[in-house]
Amino acid sequence: MDDDLPTDFQVIVVGTGMVESIVAAACSRIGKNVLHLDSSDHYGGLWASYNFDGLQKFIKEVNADPKRQLQVYNLIEKWYIEKDSPQDEKKEDDENKTDDTKSEPVKKIWSHASFTAEYRKFNIDMTPKLLFSRGPLVELLISSNIARYAEFRCVTRVLTWLNDKLMPVPCSRADVFATEAVSIVEKRMLMKMLTSIVGYNEEEMNNEFKDWNDKTFKEYLSHKGLTPNLIHYVLFAIAGGTNNMPCLEGVKECKKFLMSLGRYGNTPFLWPMYGSGELPQCFCRLCAVFGGVYCLNRPIDKVETKTVDDKMVVTIDSKSKTLNCDHLVIGINECPKNLISPEPAESCDISKAVFITNGSIMPSEKEPLTLLRFPPLTDDDNAVTVLEVGPATGSCPKGLYVVYFITNKVKDAESDLKPYAEKIFDMSGGDQTQTADKPKCLWSLFYNVKDTSAPVASSADAVHVCSGPDAGLDFDRAVEQAEQIFKKICPGEEFLPRAPDPEEIVFEDDVTHGPEFQREEDDADGDAPKE
């Protein structure tokens, strides 16, 4: 089937991670002839989301052959529940049962078997990230019209860990009114400081920050007279920093947060429905709509660059076929070593964890979507970012939550993150029906990922290497890098101009009445869509 794959393209993109996919879309959008390949059978590479079955396969793959999946290591999966559900619960009528309004006073007892039965309803991210409402990705999605391929949910609250408990961080009008944790005097100080932060401008450094270049953000906040509680909110929850965060970095992070407030919902953040792994696919769809050719399951063997008539061409061997292009855009995890030069500097890896729990870390009336920022619990630790997503985001079946933990690696994922998880989950297994103050952890996965997010230089002008995911909260670096690569390939061209709306080519027809509805098979009605 692959044999009729055309061989000559202007741009070949290998890997369907975020950066690669944005570049593919941008090139195709302005009329370049694009081929987009991935060696695996799904989109996203390290940015993918998996359903429960896919995740199990991924785990097996990593454990079976650690050399093939070089980016992921120290992977530990744990169950805190039984293999099978109790007898009376056994009949999994799947969707019908859990979906509808039938109030279930008794908490469902989950088991390996019930996870497996509902595997499709999980969408678990390898690279969970949020979008700032006024961040570059949201602006790009809107300006390019790619937003129509995705759905988003607003993050409903930002929490932090203060005085050994979870505390909401006020960031909307309702929150500000509701917060008793911040006194009036504190509010005054906070306001003054936030106003100066919003006034911060990198280019024309204003007086306020002139002398803070080599000091920490914390020093600045203390200098401003903020109380310890407020310093905590601003430093850890709003800026996502640590005690050592440089002042200007903290100011920039805060400004980003503040600028994105009030656009959608209560917090500055959006979360993509079905997970972050949907986003690269949206860009791929646009690429395809503008003529890009797609082929998954297509590993490449060899890449060579040569000069023909003063022009650099890249040839790629793939499944005994030779593909040619003027520009090769390739994800770092698919990229042959010889194309990278110089070797990128060793950087700090990332520790990650995913938990599936039977309740929210802080239950609320409506299903919450939470960003929790933990300050480091010890001096050696880094700050930990936690995202809790529920069934309304398409991440898991009803009754469950998926919770992601991300931090910079110190030792290994489990040692780095377990102490934090234990603060907010009951990790002891046991009776799921028990009502306790903490949700039960039903399943967990710890793993480390190589940080491949540093820009990588390639050994040839016609080869463009895309970085992997970073530990940051948003997609900003990916967007920025994609634009840079695009500008190199297509100098002077517009980056993802707005795609036309289908509404602009509407064919309204005055069908007052279609043909009478007569079903082909009357009996097909009875057993229509059922699982």
Next chain:
Amino acid sequence: MEDYKFLFKVVLVGNAGVGKTCLVRRFTQGLFPPGQGATIGVDFMIKTVEVDGEKVKLQIWDTAGQERFRSITQSYYRSAHALILVYDISCQPTFDCLPDWLREIEEYANNKVLRILVGNKTDREDREIPRHIGEDFAQRHGMYFLETSAKEAENVERLFMEIAVELMEQAKCKELPKYDGNLGPINGGVSCRIRFFVYIFLIRKLLQ
């Protein structure tokens, strides 16, 4: 507010060459064959039809060619209300691939999605799949069935009208998978244009 009451997302899948794009074009534009290449940049077509006096907007999504090497994005299937699986009645391999397609559909589409199996190109003399074989297959997999010809405009109107009618019925009995707003806050949330100033303003107010 636009003047339609219901908006349904309909997606087409099936092997390359079975006539998906032609079916969409025939229905939305009344054209056959559509100029090739003209589809570039077009990603779904919209047509408003009327069912029981109510306007129903059908948003019909084509594969953008990603089916050619079996590389349709999962996100294509998300939030679809109806899914049309197409084969070519004059081409056995396109029928033989149906189980593969079903597997993909099971995996990614909502399991309440309305599924329709369509045998296209009935105008052709060289039929390879007898009608009852297609019918059987559809019945076994809980799908509606229809044979069409995009070329002769045979059953095309009917295909989409039946979908509209059926989805309306489901919508009225609330059996439909629920998606609140098609695109979420980015496209939907026109209302909140207030910025962080509200925040600052409020704090300021509190202080007075």
